[in-house]
Amino acid sequence: MDDNARRRRFVSGVLPILLAAVLWGSTGTAASFAPPEASALSIGSANMGIGGLVLLAAAGRSVLPLLHGGPRVWRTIVAGAVAVAVYPLAYYKSMDLTGIATGTVVTVGSTPAFTKLCEVIGERALPHARWVGASAVSTLGVALVVLGQRHPDEGAHGVWETVAGVALGLLAGASYAVYSYSGARLIRQGASSRPVMGVMFGVGGLLLIPVLAATGGPLFESGSGLLVAGYLALVPMAFAYFLFGRGLAHIAAGTAATLILIEPVTAAVLSVAVAGEHLDPLGWGGIILVGAGLLILDNSK
Incomplete structure (x- = not known):
């Protein structure tokens, strides 16, 4: 890959994904300003439920050709x-059961492997050695970041709670892999990223509205809760997934899944700078490893 091609790939594909991941990394700090009575499920459903409907509304009439794409297109849309x-x-219930550190590392750390598995099954595309190396280095870095981060509000968790939380974290990682692969597949088939993100997240948002209606009372009963819900829905959801869709049009879903490993790094830095938490030297070493993994990935084909 020559320098011009690498530069275009970075600006059009890598940079939007990284910016989206940085915005996603702000969700934990933003959620810390929600009322204590607001549940993790209400925050999660507000984030992607309302945000998904915003993405659908922003896509407007551009979604119509996609809606008439036939059964094969609709199977991909529904899966996503x-x-x-x-x-x-x-994801939010995983963190509730196991703590922020474990929930984050299981979810985000498992995402690249699940996404590559989707590509292997759907495209018969075996991962190349550089991708494996980059993902391994970055995933180790993520683990060190969350292990080096102290969460004074996290208490001890029972064995079965931890097992259930880890299983839910793996489910969250697999879910991210499925919707990122589904979006990338629709884009590769000729659809634009804007209607793809609008339809997929809009339908997903509709599925989340009943959960939000059942759990969202405490979140919407105060000004701080409304501000948190509005920020989560508009910035790390609607705007970030617009950027994510743009990036998916230029790079593979497996590459995008490795790039989003910058998310827990952002979350750790913000928790130190804004929420007053502490990151040990182990965690700062993890940040260096994540950066090294991203550099390896950016130099791959």
Whole structure:
């Protein structure tokens, strides 16, 4: 890959994904300002439920050709939308059961492997050695970041709670893999990223609205809760997934899944700078490893 091609790939594909991941990394700090009575399920369903409907509205009439794409297109849309709905519920409940550190590392750390598995099954595309190396280095870095981060509000968790939380974290990682692969597949088939993100996240958002209606009372009963819900729906959801869709049009879903490993790094830095948490030297070493993995990935084909 020559320098011009690498530069275009970075600007059009890598940079939007990285910016989206940075915005996603702000969700934990933003959620810390929600009322204590607001549940993890209400925050997660507000994030992707309302945000998904915003993406659908922003896509407007551009979604019509996609809606008339036939059964094969709709199977991909439905698979992605169900994954969109499952992801925030599994992810936030995983953190609730196991703590922020474990829930984050299981979910985000498992995402690249699940996404590559989707590509192997759907495209018969075996991973190349550089991708494996980059993902391994970055995933180790993520593990060190979350292990080096102290969460004073996290208490001890029972064995079965931890097992259930880890399983939900793996489910969240697999869900992210399915909807990112589904979106990338539709884009590769000729659809634009804007209607793809609008339809997939809009349908997923509709699936989450009943959950939000059942759990969202405490979140919407205060000004701080409304601000948190509005920020989560508009910035790390609607705008970030617009960027994510743009990036998916230029790079593979497996590459995107490795790039989003910058998300827990962002979350760790923000928790130190804003929420007053502490990151040990182990964690800062993890940040260096994540950066090294991303550099390896950016130099791959």
